[in-house]
Amino acid sequence: MRYLPLSDEDRAAMLAVIGAKSIDDLYVDVPGEARLEGLVDLPLAQGELQVERALRAKAEKNIPARRATFFIGAGAYRHHVPASVDHLIQRSEFLTTYTPYQPEIAQGTLQALYEFQTQVAMLTGMEIANASMYDGSTAVAEAALMAARVTKRRKVIFSGGVHPHYVATTRTHCAPQGVEVVALDPAIDGEAAVIDALAGDVAAVIVQSPNVFGTVSDLKPIAAAAHAQGALLIAAFTEVVSLGLIEPPGAMGADIVAGEGQSIGNALGYGGPYVGLFATREKFIRQMPGRLCGETLDADGRRGFVLTLSTREQHIRREKATSNICTNAGLCTMAFTIHMTLLGAAGLERLARLNHETAIRLADALGAVKGVEVLTPRFFNEFAIRTSKPAQEVIDALLTKGVMGGVAYSRLARGMADTLLVCATETNTDEDIAHYVRALEEVLA
Numbered sequence: 001m002r003y004l005p006l007s008d009e010d011r012a013a014m015l016a017v018i019g020a021k022s023i024d025d026l027y028v029d030v031p032g033e034a035r036l037e038g039l040v041d042l043p044l045a046q047g048e049l050q051v052e053r054a055l056r057a058k059a060e061k062n063i064p065a066r067r068a069t070f071f072i073g074a075g076a077y078r079h080h081v082p083a084s085v086d087h088l089i090q091r092s093e094f095l096t097t098y099t100p101y102q103p104e105i106a107q108g109t110l111q112a113l114y115e116f117q118t119q120v121a122m123l124t125g126m127e128i129a130n131a132s133m134y135d136g137s138t139a140v141a142e143a144a145l146m147a148a149r150v151t152k153r154r155k156v157i158f159s160g161g162v163h164p165h166y167v168a169t170t171r172t173h174c175a176p177q178g179v180e181v182v183a184l185d186p187a188i189d190g191e192a193a194v195i196d197a198l199a200g201d202v203a204a205v206i207v208q209s210p211n212v213f214g215t216v217s218d219l220k221p222i223a224a225a226a227h228a229q230g231a232l233l234i235a236a237f238t239e240v241v242s243l244g245l246i247e248p249p250g251a252m253g254a255d256i257v258a259g260e261g262q263s264i265g266n267a268l269g270y271g272g273p274y275v276g277l278f279a280t281r282e283k284f285i286r287q288m289p290g291r292l293c294g295e296t297l298d299a300d301g302r303r304g305f306v307l308t309l310s311t312r313e314q315h316i317r318r319e320k321a322t323s324n325i326c327t328n329a330g331l332c333t334m335a336f337t338i339h340m341t342l343l344g345a346a347g348l349e350r351l352a353r354l355n356h357e358t359a360i361r362l363a364d365a366l367g368a369v370k371g372v373e374v375l376t377p378r379f380f381n382e383f384a385i386r387t388s389k390p391a392q393e394v395i396d397a398l399l400t401k402g403v404m405g406g407v408a409y410s411r412l413a414r415g416m417a418d419t420l421l422v423c424a425t426e427t428n429t430d431e432d433i434a435h436y437v438r439a440l441e442e443v444l445a
Contacts, residue, residue, distance in 0.1 A: 017301065054099055065268055070433045071362070071441075073382045073423025074212065074407040075136070075163055075238045076271070077263045079351075080427055081335070082342060085265050089334045096224055105307045109330065110305035113293040116337045123243045124235075124257040125250025126279035130290035132333045133276030133325055136260025137166045140206065140236050140287040141173035142278065142323055143258040147204035147232045149178045149287050149322070155180040156204045156234075159194045160187035161211025164413040170206075179203070186409070186416060188375050188384055191217040195225040204232040204256075209249070210242055212412070213375065213421065214382035223253025232256060241425075242380040244352030256280045265339030266332050275332035285309065289323030351426060353363070355381035357425040365437050366422065371444035377418070382423040384409070387444065391420040394443055401439040 006014075011023070020026060031426035046054070065078050072078070088094075093108040099115075100106030109285065113131045120129035133139040144156045156179065158167050164186075171181045184193055194205040205226050209217040223233045235249035237259035249257045262274040282289055286309065294308035343351060359381040367374040371388030386393050391408035405421040409415075424433075 024062040062270075063399075063404070068399075069403045069435045071406050071422050071424060071428065071432075071436060073239070074412065074421045075165065075260065076268055076274070077239055077241070077381075077423060077425060078268055078427050079241065079263050079425050081265060081267050081339060084342065085335050085339050087329060088338050100307060103304065107305060110293050110307070112334050112337055113291075113330075114295060114305050115341070116333045117293060119337060119340050120261075120277050121279050123240065123248065124254075124277070124279040125248030125252075126254070126257055127250075127293070128285055128288070129277070130288055130440050131280035131293050132329045133258075133263070133278050133290055134329060135262075135272065135274040135276045136236070136238055136258070137163075137169035137276075138173070138325065139258035139260075139276035139278045140166045140234070140323065141170040143234045143236075143256045144170050144174055144181070144204060144206065145177060145179060146256060146280075146284070146287050146289060146322070147179070147234060148174075150284055151203040151230065152230060153201055153203035153231075154178055155202050156180065156206060156376040157194050157197050157202055159181040159205070159207040159211070160184040160190040161213060161215060161217075162206055162208045162236055163212045166208075166236060166238075178293055186413060188213040189215050189217075189377055191215070191219070192222060195222060198229045198231060199227055200229060202226075202229060202231045204234045206234040206236060208236040208238070209246070209258075210237070210239060211381045212238070212384060213384040213419075214379035214423075215376050216242075216378045216380055218253060219252035223255075227253070234258060239380065240381065241348070241352050241355055244348035245356060246380065250279070255284070257274055261332070264343075265335030265337070273329055275333055275336055287322055290325055297328060353378075354426045355424070358426065358428050359383065361430070362422065362424040362428070362433050362436070365433050366440065369437060369440050369444065372440065381425055382421065384424055385420050386418050387420055388418075389444060390417050392417070394420060394440070397443040398436075398439050401442065402438050403439045404412050405436060407441065430435075 059227045070078055094112055100109045103110055117129045117131060133142060147156060148154055167183045174181050178295055187193060191207045194207060209219060219235060226233045232255040233253060234256045235254035240261045241263045255278045259277055260274055261277045278290060291307055292309045294303050294306055296306055359379060363374050363383055366372050366385055372375060373386040375385060375386055376383035392410060395405055395408050404421050409419040409421055410417045
């Protein structure tokens with residue numbers, strides 16, 4: 001058999017070694033409401049053919065983005081990914097072993113990572129970038145822990161505009177290490193409110209621009225206030241395409257920039273895998289989590305690439321390590337790098353401008369619908385609207401009319417039940433917008 005289960009005696013011996021009375025003791029940190037009592041409501045055994053049919057039937061209940069008029073954002077975005085990206089990431093030059101510790105057999109992977117780091121540093125306006133994190137939320141969590149190490153302080157403050165999932169992920173990472181996470185109340189245009197919460201015990205303030213409601217903010221005053229208190233400014237983002245048009249966080253004084261890179265090269269995939277971007281100032285390089293790929297010369301003076309400041313020993317130092325994320329999203333970074341290379345600086349700017357212009361047309365059209373109020377004052381490709389009916393009810397009704405109209409904020413966090421997050425990208429047409437407007441008018445009538 002490929003799977004040989006442990007006996008009761010085996011389990012008892014293992015629990016005794018770690019000092020646990022029962023298997024339940026291993027899950028004490030999982031909230032009770034998140035635990036499942038009893039078995040999952042599935043057949044105990046089925047043949048392979050029956051399992052395949054059952055799972056296919058469940059999968060067919062999903063509605064792919066391409067089968068509806070799609071205006072969902074809130075952290076994951078539908079963009080056009082050229083067919084050449086998927087073709088090139090399968091080239092043998094880039095397919096090397098899992099971990100490129102042996103540079104002599106992993107030059108393709110290492111060079112791609114080096115180019116990726118360069119692109120991320122340029123996009124964010126920072127001096128250095130790592131070889132990626134798991135996703136945007138874990139990147140922000142690692143940024144919070146890094147700030148605590150740099151400042152020797154144990155508190156971080158989130159503005160009310162940071163994506164609630166990013167806040168929750170950071171709480172999970174910070175709690176075992178004794179770092180306090182303070183989250184301000186949700187605010188559509190409240191990034192600057194963190195200034196009033198600053199004090200001498202704060203390691204970093206974490207703000208997002210464009211924020212979860214789509215608002216684009218000037219981070220310079222926040223950076224100045226944070227630095228005056230000896231704190232760092234961590235700038236988060238969920239929509240990396242926005243950096244093709246708005247001023248990069250590094251130019252506004254951010255010390256660490258962390259966010260999601262899914263929008264470039266990586267299609268929506270039921271939640272992943274995605275790719276976390278992480279960049280910082282060179283003076284903090286030894287506190288930066290993850291891997292760093294560097295350029296060097298070999299014995300014959302030829303250009304080459306190696307992993308640097310990231311030895312294998314770093315990954316097994318447990319609580320002494322700068323990070324316990326010991327890998328990177330390699331295939332996703334490859335897709336990001338290839339798509340970014342195909343676009344170039346001018347192409348990225350045109351793509352960003354197209355997103356913004358489409359969002360403006362959508363906001364104007366929705367704002368003219370009776371029962372709708374556009375709430376976001378300055379946005380890139382995403383904005384919040386207030387609806388005369390509960391947002392989740394509106395979303396459900398729109399879906400019956402073939403429109404994926406956005407995300408109700410109440411799905412991300414409590415409160416603001418009448419607030420709907422809407423996103424437009426280059427994939428949306430004028431016909432899509434007209435379809436949305438007609439459907440929304442009917443739903444709110």
